[in-house]
Amino acid sequence: MKYLKKIRVGLSLLFFIPILLFFLDFTGKLPTQLHQLLSIQWIPALLSMDFIILGVLLLLSLLFGRIYCSVICPLGVFQDIVTWKTRLFRKKKKFRYEYAKPQNWIRYSILALTIIVFIFGSSFLVLLLDPYSTFGRISSQLFRPLVIFANNGLSHLLGKTGNYSVYEVKQLSFIPLAFSLAFLFFLVVTTMSWTKGRSYCNTICPVGTGLGLLSKFSIFRIAINESSCVRCGACERKCKSQCIDNDTMKIDETRCVSCFDCLSSCKKDSIHYEYRYKKQTTSVTEPKVSSGRRTFLLTTGAIISTAAFAKPRKIISKNDSILSRMPIMPPGAGSMEHFKTHCTACQICITKCPMQVLKPAALQYGISGITQPHLVFSTEVFCSYDCNICTTVCPTSALKKLPIEEKKLAQIGVAKFRKDKCIVFTEEKDCGACSEHCPTQAVHMIDYKDGLTIPEVTQDLCTGCGACESICPSKPYVAIYVEGVSTQLKAKKPTDAKKFDKKIDDFGF
């Protein structure tokens, strides 16, 4: 049975390493098909209602227990790596666990709250607690900047000597709230796994708790052979879920993540991974419902749902310095309502956006939409016309997959022109930067005066890509900007220019 652990470790790395690299890759060289590894995570599959994936995940849980937590979940494997690394820092004797009582009160409350808040229409807690998305935020907000930093250092060194083989990559701008959220979870997860193995998964993670309930019925499970066990406690010391009680010879299956570490620890071969219904077993007692828990549920629920349902704020300007606008959602988001409830802010679209126009929101979508992606235009940063990467990598169906031809018509916003800020109006000089950058010529130049031309916007044609806003040189207030929409519509297809068919045979000079 000792081979089971090796298989588990091997498989988990097969999932973990590609997922990590997918989040870190800033070259765009990794195939976008890797997003399939994100779609098979529990929460994304639940949100996109992918019944095939859900069926397979369910089957896996009913067969093998919480194998998801040990193999597929990147946050789970990340914790195993942290736990494994602690060996470098402590003496072998201290690298031990002992049985701990389950934190039922906390874990079932969190699970219940997450479900209740979601049923009432907000995915705030799902966003905060989905382990895959938490891993995504940690990778993209903490690990990725370090990798890019190293790359850029190398690029500058080489570039100075005329070697251009490594090129500079822009860091995603620093959003304090997004960073803090990722850092907070990084601290909590790392500390808990450093000292207590998988206690994050068994105390806080709602997916872990939910799968724990399922694994009570799994066909295979870990069990101790009471007749041959000598109670040496080796398995208990190895159990990072702290769910093996050597004294009573019981295993708390709800917390066992099927890591199989215990199997290889037993010198007497008394602990097995076996068929559950071989013989009668004592059932695990159901967690009792106390009135204290109910009060806790109610009050916390009230507080969290207030936060969760806070509407996205429209920033209203008193003067021209702040644009009055809704947050601009990525293409394929459909409506604000759909997007907000389906996006778990895993950041994969943000890390894949070649233009880096997608950024994690602070409070633009309200508290419940913290770190969900929105578009922020700045110099030469806008949504590329011929690009649909964000819609293809989204694992949760928050962004509907748009083929490139559909994406070109997806209206994520509408450009608004403010003549009194325009250089052509204020300086009476040619500019046209906005029209130059407009891919559909929704922004085009019309005659103004004295041979000058000034921009005009045809709203039907505008996709809201923000190229115009990104390049507008007017200071301090841009003369053209994109207004967000709450429901994304389809823009009109731009009509082609009149073809020129005559043959030119002359130089013309």
Place this chain on the structure above:
Amino acid sequence: MKRRDFFKSAALVGLTSVIKTDLFGTAVKSGSVAVHSEPDLVAVMGGEPEAMLLRGLKEFGGIKTFVKKGQKVVIKPNIGWDRTPELAANTNPDLVAALVKQCKLAGASEILVFDHTCHDWKKSYTNSGIEAAVNAAGGKMVPGNDESFYRDVQIPNGVKMTSNKIHQAILDCDVWFNVPILKHHGGAKNSISMKNLMGIVWDRKFFHKNDLHQCIADIATSHKKPALNIVDAYRIMKSNGPQGKSEADVVLLKSLIISPDFVAADTAALKMFSQVQPTDIKDVRHIELAEKAHVGTMNLESLNVKRIKMN
């Protein structure tokens, strides 16, 4: 920039301009022996990009007139947009590759190609077809998106713009070629060789903010000048420039205009363009402004112009 560096580059710029005048300037400008001298401008029509380039360069005495063995060469095409070659938003990749090959033959030690793109630089390099063509021909693509590769340069003759940052590849090379494509342009009215210079500088917004045309003329006065402007008019974009919407904006002219003179090249190219889409040269103000700054001449009659038809 350190003062010492400034003197060094000033000396270098001075030196190159002297060499160039010796090569093909004085004889013609003195006006005495126009017939047998090197041409000021060559226009070729009716061939494929590579054939037209070779034919045109032949009039100047071949590539070796400009590129010496062991020299570092830079080619600056227009790669501003994430568009395929058929849409004529970027310089024709076959033309760029042919020029790389020529420089290679002349013994250039290094041939770098770059543009400070408007769209995502990686996508523009790839989808323009230029990256693949240059690599295959033995040149090297250089990123143009990194501010640290740009160095401050003074533009003493600038009217509106007296300094900007220019890519180090241009500043450090021995000789460079400006290879624009002939296009309609919503802002500048037309984009030819001088407009193409916006891709060697870092701060492009400055142009739009401070009288676009004057700034384009300013940049043409100052920096290390290209050995030649090679205007790609194989496919031109007649409308909806500079990006274009579809192939309906594209007209096949199968032409090429070569001249060391910015103003002459742009004047000739605009006249060719006007046969498709009539454009008043007065509206493309930077051409006139550049002439006023003595960058070159709009008077094609005063120049030795060669017109060559290939079949």
